[in-house]
Amino acid sequence: MHAMTRTLALTTVLFALGFRSGPALRAAEPSEKAKPEREIVVAFEYPRLEVDPSTTIRLDLIIKNNGQKDETILLDVTSSPEGCVTKIEEYGDVIGGVFVASGEKKTLTVEAKLKKSKQEEGEEKDEKFAPGQYKFAVKGTTEDGKLTDTAEATVTVGKSEEEEEEEEDPVEITCSYPNLRGSNDSDFRFSVDIHNNTDNEDMASLRAEAPRGWEVAFKPSYEDKYIGSLKIDSNLSRSVDVEVKPPPGAEVGKYTIKVFAKLSKEDFEASRELTVELTGTYRIRCRTLNDVLSLTARGGQEATISMYVLNRGTAPQTNVTFDSFKPENWKVEFEPETIDLIKPGDMEQVEIKITPNADAIVGDYSVAINVNGEKAEDDLELRVTVKASTTWAWVGVGIIVGVIVLLSVMFRVLGRR
Template sequence: MKQLSAVKKLGLPVIILSVLVLTLIGGNQAFAANGLTLSTSYPGLTVKPGETIRFTLEIENSGLPSQSIKLATRSIPEGWNSEFQGGGREVHQVFVKRGDYETVNYQVEVPAETEEGTYQIQVAAQGGSVADILTLELQVSREAQLASKLLAQYPELQGPSSAVFTFKTDLVNNSSQEQSYSLGAATPAGWGVVFKPSYENKQIASLSVEPGKSQGLQIEITPPSNVKAGEYKIPIRAISAEETIETELTVIITGNYELKLSTPTGLLSFAATAGQEKAVALEVVNTGSADLKDIKLSSWAPTNWTVTFEPDHIAVLPAGESQEVKAYVQPDNKALAGDYVVQMTARAPEATGQAEFRVSVKTSTIWGIVGLVIILLLAVGLYRTFKVYGRR
């Protein structure tokens, strides 16, 4: 009986504890199925005092609705500075679609006066009522090896699509041994990237840098001629057997303005009849890399001719696109048969396109019949005149 009583006394707490454990396990499984995960490949790094370090954070949405995820630093050593970065700017939110993930950079500045030791930083990602916290650990050591770097003097350049963008950079080997780096870039289709040693004209694909030394590099980026105006990020990599160094260069295309006026077939001649309207299909093409707005159609034609357009105004024509326009040309009804010139123009504030058309004018068949009747009447009149006066 005493043993049974003891079992009864122990049984209730054991049952309660089992239920709690099962509840927690079930709760964790539900969180994993529909939750938020904040992670990084290397949560613990060794740095030197005064060094700026960057973590690549991955925010994964595993079942929550697509939404903006708030980013925050929960705790950081006093005097340290940090910020979340995305697209080259400081950010505090990132939009993550359901079942997808996004990455942001988390930059930490370690003060130069920091004592040696191990320091922790907590960062958080929160979507609605769901959050995840990641602990980063930095071991500060005055003997720590600084990371190698690829530094650009001016990481952002601006110009037209016809320009070659030249970035002056330095590849710094902060490792303890010589490194042989392969150079590469991830560019959009049609773009070209060339690597050259500073002050040399030869193209290279790799180079060696001694420990603690740097090598100047000239990176030339050439966009395609039909590239649209905008901002383009070009990731640059230097890869060795020991490390991968990355940097991002930015090319801002200001755009060029070009406008072309022609026909869908390219033929710049047509036939028309005096006094009758002739419809001609035109094609207005934006051959530049920037959108054109407020395009107006106009013409020059011989006296007493009329030329109208449908439409006679184009509000916006995006770069690389075209629009068909109908021109209605009516020669003077007294125009003689022959070839004439009509000039048509498409004009935007930034660019103009012109086309010169040769118009072969034919006279109306009605006037031909009228002329024939007149000739016949004259012939009959002459015949009667000769007949009457010929007898005398």
């Protein structure tokens, strides 16, 4: 009884499983039938590729069998760059065909190398692919020849860093000293070289861009004429002077002037930046009150005159000093002896103390005063009139009185006789 019950239960389970699995099996059948009877695919994994310069180009080639039956696929390289040896390899072995089971795929390597060049010593050397585009094509054919497919790829070889650095522009501007510094009233001259890097003689036109009000002119070196263009032989250069003049009233600071050169047969225009740093104008002036340049002095006694030092430039004057050219044994002093700073437009007062020699003869003498500033100087000439000292005046008066008294006494004595 128990055995019969187990048999019945087992039969029921098997029946249920059979009932449920039937549709699943039937559903699987159409997917197998959906596959084409025969189909192959030959394709490069990367049909567009960019690489750096090298002696070898490698491409991954995929061979796929989408059909219901296994296939043996024969492979041929139908297109490769001229002078190039191209092979299909797997693990170093050259492949001419491959077996691919139904629904499977294989990945092979297409390797291309340039033919070796012989050196002078007889040794062979691998050549690198030059920058450019290289096209490859591989054809796959089934063993019975009924199915074919072709894979195509384009490889772009770029330039190496060294080649990019070595590549020259058709025209170039160089300058040994592109930065100049000076006062606002200076004329600046840059020496630049215009290089024609082409294999043809050509005319180079010149132009400049400068701040408003600035003057820029071009002159051939060691010549006086101004130019706007010049002829340059192939693969040679010519020197040109670029004269730059700032406008009046330009502020202190750095200014950029850009010069350009273009060959008539080329579209490229070369440029070069030049820098001018204006430090301001350096002007200093000294004068006396009401421009009086004369004074009176007595031998051995100090005489004083005031001098005013003015900064007429746009740059500050620092460490202003004084010196003098005077008669022998004279003494000239300045108070203060130096001026640390005079700002543009400011004025400082200096006392000049002149002491003639005690034995100086009465008369007029010249004393030159020099004022030395930063990149500027000025001078003035003083006329010093030396008069007799009061001591000798009183001595003279005493002598005269003595003579008068003596004469009076003599007249009285002689008159009595």
